[in-house]
Amino acid sequence: MQFTVALDGPAAAGKGTIAKALADKTGFAYLDTGLLYRAVGARHLDGDEPIAAAQSLNAADLEREDLRTAQVAKKASEVAVIPEVREALLSFQRSFARMEGGAILDGRDIGTVICPQAEVKIYVTASVEARARRRFDELVARGDDVTFEQVAQDVADRDARDASRDTAPMKPAEDAIVLDTSDLSIADAIDAAYRIVQQKSA
Numbered sequence: 001m002q003f004t005v006a007l008d009g010p011a012a013a014g015k016g017t018i019a020k021a022l023a024d025k026t027g028f029a030y031l032d033t034g035l036l037y038r039a040v041g042a043r044h045l046d047g048d049e050p051i052a053a054a055q056s057l058n059a060a061d062l063e064r065e066d067l068r069t070a071q072v073a074k075k076a077s078e079v080a081v082i083p084e085v086r087e088a089l090l091s092f093q094r095s096f097a098r099m100e101g102g103a104i105l106d107g108r109d110i111g112t113v114i115c116p117q118a119e120v121k122i123y124v125t126a127s128v129e130a131r132a133r134r135r136f137d138e139l140v141a142r143g144d145d146v147t148f149e150q151v152a153q154d155v156a157d158r159d160a161r162d163a164s165r166d167t168a169p170m171k172p173a174e175d176a177i178v179l180d181t182s183d184l185s186i187a188d189a190i191d192a193a194y195r196i197v198q199q200k201s202a
């Protein structure tokens, strides 16, 4: 059985949390595609050329401890505008999406470019304020030295870059269901997404 759930949307909207919960409930495999771009960004920070890094990405790159830092997030968004970087990461994501047993992918272009035939497409979004607050709390809990204003600016900059690039810009697929999590608890956001998956798989 092939069944793809595409979860797209801006940074810190709750995609990852929803995706993991859906994977637990459905038993589908889960891929956080942002990690691929983060791994390329991290290699670029080490001095590697981004296209070469994307073409030679390996399992160890995806296990680096620094992939969740604000610095790597920014680099990830920068290398993600390069068409050859996106191209190098395409076939892995496509095969993952259509693997037997079902797959959930979260990212920016899953429903539009990676898997336009996905059975479920959800565009998870939230206000910049709500997303910046969540990301700020996450970074502070991890011990990062950041201010709320800095985090809000980073989120807004990343949105602008991800949405305005020429190749595979972040946007809802025409047939995506938009889920705004600004005023939803985590449990309610997960329930809403799970109901959508159940309806489409019935």
Ligand code: DC
Binding pocket: 011, 012, 033, 034, 035, 037, 038, 073, 076, 077, 080, 106, 107, 108, 109, 110, 158, 162
């Ligand atoms: O989802 P994330 O915050 O981990 O993603 C980091 C960056 O990677 C994001 O700002 C843009 C890029 N990205 C992308 O261009 N396409 C994807 N499918 C996933 C992430």
